[in-house]
Amino acid sequence: MYRTTKALILRYAPYGDTARILTALDEEGEKLTITAHGKFNAVQLYSCSELTLRTSKGRLSISEARTIAEFRGLRSSVEALELAAYTAKALERIAESDVPEPALFRLGARTWNAISEGKLPLKELRKAFEQRAAMLAGFADFRELEIT
Secondary structure, rough: OEEEEEEEEEEEEEEOOOEEEEEEEOOOOEEEEEEEEEEEHHHOOOEEEEEEEEEEOOEEEEEEEEEEEOOHHHHHHHHHHHHHHHHHHHHHOOOEOOOOHHHHHHHEEEEEEHHHHHHHHHHHHHHHHHHHHHHOOHHHOOOHOOOO
């Protein structure tokens, strides 16, 4: 069975000599574990890719892949790269397999794009990301709480 989706590449680890195990967040907001044999140019860390995935024996692997966005500005400074890594780890922890939350994908893509473009200070981006991620994780929007 095949399906095509857009996905943010959150993490990868080598798997043997010619493969990688990817952790990705698909456009539906589900965390996926995917085996990639080759095709590494299209599945770079902290990028967005269109993936055609094959399911075999309960595992996902990539049949086809193409890069949609590289977010090159994420590598413009150590601080920008650190924030990209921080957001990737947070998205990975918040996202669940088989529990869709499309807003997570949009939050990740928009945050990486904002970091990459460098239009806002990184501290402001981090704070905005944390507030929105906390809300998506089920925590209340503390700005709306009244303290009595």
